[in-house]
Amino acid sequence: MQLIHPVAFYRPYTSAAGGWGSAHSVMRMLWREQSLFKTPAALFQQNKPKGFACVSCAWAKPGDPHALEFCENGAKATAWELTSLKTGPGFFDQHTVSELRDWDDYELEQHGRLTAPLRYDPETDRYRSTTWEDAFAAIGAGLKTLKPDEVVFYASGRASLETSFMYQLFARAYGTNNLPDSSNMCHESTSVGLQESIGVPVGTVTLADFEHTDCIFFFGQNVGSNSPRMLHPLQDARKRHVPIITFNPLRERGLERFVNPQSPRQMIGPDSTVISTQYHQVSIGGDTAAVMGIAKALLEMDRLAVQRGEKPVLDHDFIAEHTDGVDAFLADVERHPWVELERRSGLSRSALEAAAVVYARSERVMVIYGMGMTQHRHGVENVQMLVNLLLLRGNIGKPGAGICPVRGHSNVQGQRTVGITEDPAKVPKEKIESLFGFKVPERKGRATVDTCEGMLDGSVKGFISLGGNFIRAVPDTDRMEPAWAGLALNVQIATKLNRSHLLPGASAWLLPCLGRIEQDVQDGVEQVYTTEDSTGCVHVWQGRAAPASDQLRSETAIIAGIAQATLDGSERVPWDAWRGDAALIRAAIASVYPEMFHDMETRMWEPGGFHRPLPAARREWKTDTGKARFKVPQGLDEDDDVSPGLDARAVIQLMTLRSNDQFNTTVYGYDDRFRGVHGTRRVVFMNRNDVVRLGHAPGDWVTLRTAVEPEVLREVGPLQIIAYDIPEGCAAAYYPECNPLVPLWHHAERSKVPAAKSVPVTVQAALPDARAKDRALRASDHLI
Structure with a gap:
């Protein structure tokens, strides 16, 4: 098998997310797990009342579910658990x-x-x-x-x-x-940042807000692979002509176009839904600078509006009544010139002003983000910058607006x-x-x-x-x-x-x-359990399948x-009593946390579950000052202790990412359909200009080495170069294979989240060793 050139593995994907590509991928998974009959029956009960909660992501479950309330990754997770293999x-x-x-x-x-x-x-x-x-x-x-x-x-x-x-x-x-x-390892930066800024450690957005919003911002979140069921409310929003503005280093297919597998018209026709109306490929570590640029444009627009006697762009009444710290934040915005914001973000002033204009025209704005914001040295500040952006126009505490961190595991x-x-x-x-x-x-x-x-x-x-x-x-x-x-x-x-x-x-x-999908019968009584989704909603669920073993x-x-x-x-x-009756555990939970879980045994059966209290969504701020707080970042560089600087152009900032055939550390296969990679995970995505200037060529085998703490050798390879649409000076490769490159001390300040979204590396020429060849050959054997 030829291993030296990526053509054997790389075919750019031109279709939309969802659609027949998703259906075919799920069918291959069912075949591989030998669960062609068992899994489809279970999928009809997934995320349904009296059914089981998805084993995969934590995205919200609607009270009025779709006929098929699962996504590609959720179906793969179900097949993975219901496998006939032992x-x-x-x-x-x-x-x-x-x-x-x-x-x-x-x-x-x-x-x-x-x-x-x-x-x-x-x-x-x-x-x-x-x-x-x-x-x-x-x-x-x-x-x-x-x-x-x-x-x-x-x-x-x-x-x-x-x-x-x-x-x-x-x-x-x-x-x-x-x-x-x-x-x-993921959203501790959220828990720290939101608690300080708005008084709750979780987001304020619920599913109902998607029906009322008139603008959505995305930062560092790959919805197509990590939480595909969110594409349904996004598609509904786009049908209402809601603009969706995305900031992400890579162009992810789920944030570009979507074909709804539950829509016969889209499945049999050429139509697809455009998701992002603006797509800004921010440099790795440039999000704070990008948000600062949007804030700077808003401030300039606000001044001009006041001079003209027009309605202000900033919500001065909300800021005065509900916030503190705005003067220090706006002073920080003023001190950063546009040339610096452009250089640090990797985006032009006009791009940031375009995002600001749409934001200023919108009355109810949501910000959705993922680990692309939290897994940096200043991940806590990244989260707080997003809050700052929302506070400028009063976009927390009203329908259709708020902050929405997308959690991972269910x-x-x-x-x-x-x-x-x-x-x-x-x-x-x-x-x-x-x-x-x-x-x-x-x-x-x-x-x-x-x-x-x-x-x-x-x-x-x-x-x-x-x-x-x-x-x-x-x-x-x-x-x-x-x-x-x-x-x-x-x-x-x-x-x-x-x-x-x-x-x-x-x-x-x-x-x-x-x-989770299997029946739990204790002392003859079938048990039910609960989980909380990303929006703070608690759902009841019940395993339905026969256990894999007695x-x-x-x-x-x-x-x-x-x-x-x-x-x-x-x-x-009462350990043994709790083992035999989960309702007794819920009663104990309600006793310890009465504000959130009172009457839990009754409320959990409500359609769509019940929401935990979210004071910030009611504009009640449980912060040190009793108000929502503008926070000033220490600087614009999200990873300043490892920034390569202008004199170290051989250093590339690497982000780790998950494939379309993966959930967290669980790898379902060797394909990453949306990025066009097939049969291997041993690749590194680089900008073509960086590939050439560093003396390599697409298809070359290389070793990545961490570019700090030289006394400790940290390297991963050999990996094959794929020339890809990613900003210059940036690269991406798969998690968890690249975790050896992340020093233990390289984590977010205060939250200690590993800063895996910006790791300084050098790219060294390498040859594929025997083990790499063997793995690649075994990977190809699993393709169907």
């Missing part, structure tokens, strides 16, 4: 753990569902079958030998509100606040709501202590970066994972993987095999749980089993 104990008789470490992420998970509890046998380097009783007893004994602050309780964002509430109670009853979660926001946090100040400790009879630890626990530092220095000795693939999600992978050998205890609650399971430490346990246990049952084997029983937590 990874039973016999699989590990054939493969050692060391051997499996040479497998790709796709190959590991593609082998199928875990079917029985397993323990690691260091003598044979294999996982062996065990019983649940033996597993709980051994894990409990292991936890008793460790100090509470030596153990980390990680949560991926998959688990229900009920499971998450149990999990954080177990950790705190054990004696630690070490509760890192996937928010630490309950990553909800688990925070019920106590998954390393900060004890963010939980109602007095209520927990009075209700459950134990003292909440006062010491702040470890977030994700802190956990990684603890593994490197040996202070973390135990790790429990409620879902996820932690070692592949975190930065600095090549330094982190050897550190896992120092773990005394490694407990993984999972549905499929992944990389984190293959770094066992001294004692490792693999505990297979029910998937040995699987629910996540609540697994947590209850470990807790009972570990704790001395002095805590007043």
Whole structure:
């Protein structure tokens, strides 16, 4: 197979998002998972009343759902979970753990569902079958030998509100606040930034706002791959001629054109919906400068309007009544000349003025953003700059307006709501202590970066994972993987095999749980659970499919089993009763969080669920000053500590990204249809001018090396160059393969979110080694 030239893998995609391309991709997935009959039946119940919540993203579920309320990635996630493929104990008789470490992420998970509890046998380097009783007893004994602050309780964002509430109670009853979660790696910048600016750590937009908005701004969010169901309200908005203005380094197909798979007219005809009416390819790290430019244009327009006796552009009444800090912010806007804003953003003054003009003409404006804003050194300030933009025209606290962070995993926001946090100040400790009879630890626990530092220095000795693939999600992978050998205890609650399971430490346990789509029957009673979506709406759901194995246990049952084997029983937590009846857990949640979850058992059945209180949406500001706050950024460079500067033109700013055939660390296949890549993930997207000036050619094999901290070698390769439409000085490559390039210390200030959207790298010539060739050949074998 020819591996030297990208023509073998790269075919530019010219169709719209959705449409037949989406349908064909889903069918290939169903065939591969051997679930051609089981999955389609389940999809009719996905995101429906009395059905199951999507395993994939956290986008909102409407009260009046479409006939098919799922997207391409949601269908793939369902097929992935309902696969007929199995990874039973016999699989590990054939493969050692060391051997499996040479497998790709796709190959590991593609082998199928875990079917029985397993323990690691260091003598044979294999996982062996065990019983649940033996597993709980051994894990409990292991936890008793460790100090509470030596153990980390990680949560991926998959688990229900009920499971998450149990999990954080177990950790705190054990004696630690070490509760890192996937928010630490994505939207912690949102939680910090929004709390300071508007008094809530979550967005203010609901699905109803899409019906009233008259302008939408997008920043750093690839809706076509990461939350495709959002394309439906976007399409409806465009039918009302709502302008959508996008800022993103790459031109993502889902933000350009969309064919609705539920529209026979669009499916059989040439029509598609244009999504973005303006598309600005901002330089990586240039978002703050771009927003500053829009604000500068608004300020100049406002001055001119006042001089002419016309209606002001800025909402001076709102600013005076509801905000503070505007004078300092506007002074900062004034001090930055246009030439600087253009250079830092990579956009022209006319482009930024065009966006400002549309914003000024619109009365109800929403800002939607993703990790392209949060995963920078100044990610918190990025979020606050978006708030500043909205506050200038009073666009928070009225229908059709507000801030909308798009969360990733399906309950990553909800688990925070019920106590998954390393900060004890963010939980109602007095209520927990009075209700459950134990003292909440006062010491702040470890977030994700802190956990990684603890593994490197040996202070973390135990790790429990409620879902996820932690070692592949975190930065600095090549330094982190050897550190896992120092773990005394490694407990993984999972549905499929992944990389984190293959770094066992001294004692490792693999505990297979029910998937969200599968029926959970406890003591003869079918259970229902809840999750919170990106818009702060809580939904009830119920698994419908038969379990993949009769040995699987629910996540609540697994947590209850470990807790009972570990704790001395002095805590007043009815673990076994909660295992058998999730309604009892919801009653406890309502007791601890009455403002949000009062009457939860009734309200969760409302069509579309119920919303948590959002004071900022009512213009009630729970900030230090009681007002919404304009925040002044430290500067325009979102990653100033690693900025290459004008004298280092060999340095490229790299952003990591996900493919169309992927959700978080789960890789569904080797295609990225929208970007035209087929059969491989070993590519780097570069501007053609950068390719040539750095002495390379499209199709060349190269190695990427991190361009800071030279005493630590961080490199990934060989990767094949694809000349792509991306701003000069910028590059993109896939996550999690490029996580080794991200230094652990390279994270957002205050939120500690890994700054994976701007990593300084150099591009070195390389040849594809035997392992790269082998992987590429295996990848091609999986194409259909």
